[in-house]
Amino acid sequence: MRMGKMRSIGTKMNFLFLAAFLLLGAVLTYAANIEMTKGMKNTIIHKVQSDLQMSYAYIDEKYPGDWSVQNGELWKGKTKMSGNFGAVDEVGKLTGDTVTLFLADTRVATNVMVNGKRAVGTQVSAQVAQKVLQEQQTFIGEAKVVNKPYQTAYRPIQDGSNKVIGIWYVGVSQESINSAVLSFLTVFCAVLGAVILLTLVAVLLFTRRMKQRIQRIVSALQAAGNGDFTVHVQDDTEDEIGMIARGYEQMQQNLQHLVRNVSDMAEQVAASSEQLTASAEQTAEASLHVAEAAQGFAQGAETQGQLILQRAAAVSQMKERVADIATSTHIVSEVTSGTTLQAEQGEQLVEETVHQMSSIHDSVSITDEAIRQLHDRSQEIGNILSVMQGISEQTNLLALNASIEAARAGEHGKGFAVVAEEVRKLAEQSQAAASEIAQLIGTTREDASKSVAAMREVSDNVAAGLRISRQAAEKFRSILQGMQDLVPRIQDISAVARHMSAEAQETAGGMQEIAKMSAQATASVQQVAAATEEQSASMEEVKMLADKLEAGAQSLQDVTSSFRIS
Structure with a gap:
């Protein structure tokens, strides 16, 4: 041999x-x-x-x-x-x-x-x-x-x-x-x-003792290679074998600490992944609700715009009739009855306009609050991603330390070096997934910020339209009251007619402004709906990445569970 x-x-x-x-x-x-x-x-x-x-x-x-x-x-x-x-x-x-x-x-x-x-x-x-x-x-x-x-x-x-x-x-x-x-x-x-x-007898006794000491270290290293870190080597001598034994004990403690940390971090990553998945599902569901509300609001705003245009035409006709009253005072009595009826109808229409604008204002407020919640939820997801990125960096650093300790262990540390390399790859995949999610969340937050700004503008426009509609309602009430008092005050018909003509002209201008604002609100709501649909798609991608991260964390837990450290 x-x-x-x-x-x-x-x-x-x-x-x-x-x-x-x-x-x-x-x-x-x-x-x-x-x-x-x-x-x-x-x-x-x-x-x-x-x-x-x-x-x-x-x-x-x-x-x-x-x-x-x-x-x-x-x-x-x-x-x-x-x-x-x-x-x-x-x-x-x-x-x-x-x-x-x-x-x-x-x-x-x-x-x-x-x-x-x-x-x-x-x-x-x-x-x-x-x-x-x-x-x-x-x-x-x-x-x-x-x-x-x-x-x-x-x-x-x-x-x-x-x-x-x-x-x-x-x-x-x-x-x-x-x-x-x-x-x-x-x-x-x-x-x-x-x-x-x-001398050979002395050497034989010496090598036999040394062989026994080395065999204890070899048994411990073989157990460690199989994932069992519970075997200890006790050697208090000051020679090289004693140094190897103490080095193994130190390596064993470091690897036990490393495996515990990796296992804990894998559990944290898994928990964070589940939380991220739940948050993504909630955000996607909220985005769908916002999109549906925005679509409904857009349809209502479009209908309201058509009604406002109709009211503007009616006000123009009323202005012409008031002019006829001013020039034809001899037919005031006959026209007064018809005008009173039209004024009542106009008041009713304006009241409906005010009610519709109030509904639009409430819808815009609800949409604005939903988008604000979406923006806040994106901020929470960003914070979770920051924690995940930190965990990934720590996992990557611990994998690097494990590779170094495995390299120091030499031939006996190759098995653990493979495990450490897999841990490092999982950490890098987790970090890459977290980075992609962070980019998607950043895009979502920007879209949400734009949506918040647009909804604020729509809300301001709707509030202005509501204020003007209420003013118009008050004017129509005044007209109706004047028409009711027209019979006993026929001698003032010309002055009242001129006053009504001026008010009608002002009301027509206000109705045109309301029509423009309603069109702008419709366009803004459509933009909000489109942004919300994009947000919903982004949340689906976030959910997919979170599922991948959870699967990686589960794989990491499976790897660390193969080691015995206590």
Whole structure:
């Protein structure tokens, strides 16, 4: 099984430590071998160099006299050194080295053994012969002795005339060095293996404890990934795992707070959506009533305008008759009876006109109050939208904080990051819907304001028409009273006739003004009806957007309900 596929971090760490310790042991063993071999060689070199000087001085003292060659044999003073194995064995015992006497380049006395026999008669290596015999210098270093590597020291043997006649040698076999190094490495590896074993046991115990601590955190994170934030991790240590545990606890508290806030806000948005839907329905219903009232008022105003035109024509006819009375006083008695009857009819018509204008004034007042209520209701809806926009902004901000905390959680926070992204999208949709509703409400408020202004103008015009109609009624009463008094006051008929002519002319002008005002009122009411229909359509759109907002809030509640926080 490859290490990358191991599920347990403790197993990975154990394998990692084992590989590291094995590599470290191999490196240390290799380095110890090199350094030990190098150190042993340096030590042996110094030893053989020292042994060379000491043994040569020892031979020189024990066997006094000059070195010489006699009859092809090596002599020291009066002592024959060729074949003198006692001398080389004695030096060998003192130094622990191999010792050899050369006559020229040939061994004549040595404790070096070949196949169980002394290597007498063998030659020194060409490298040594060149250095010692030819160059007459001491040779220190590794050299072949009977075809085996030795750490050696050679010095020339000179006779009384300083002629080089032989070589004095001491050395140590490389096999003895290798044996010493091998012995050291055996002990070193045993100690190193024991240390590595004890360290691995300690590491195993440590990783087992660490694995248990990490497993608690992993279990809590897995539960959190499934929406369960009720699992707690208690770890009071000050190391990185303890910091991770405390970070998880902090994240858990923050996410619990976030989920609670999102859930509460979703409930608030749902409640606000329901309230907005109800307000939109009420406003639409009120708009329909206003439109119906405005249509009825427009029809009544149109009929009233026709009646006013008829009354104006009647007043014009009356003015002509009064003129005839002024010029034809001799037929006053006959005309007086007819005029009295017409005056009574005129008074009745004017009274009807006054009554109709009062009705128009009342209708205009009702319409004006309804539009004012529509304007106020639009203001209330605007306030609700402001609250919704604030909630959407807060929801968007909380979604952003949740994304940041999920990003900090790394791989384990991806699930919650998706939830936070959905929350943010819902918040943006809510904010966009609220903005659209705010625009529709703004348009509705502008239309309502225009309608209020138009209805105020209509109300003023109707009030003026009502005032003029009442004045006309009073005039007709005066005419009727005058006509009733005409018989006993026949002598004043001309003055009364002129007065009636002037009053009739004034009344005709007033009736024309009333006709114009009635036409204007009709046009204004039609504008109010059109604006009210637009307002009703806008309220339908508001209701649709409110339904979407309520559905989004319900979806948000469904998402947050999947989390366990207590």
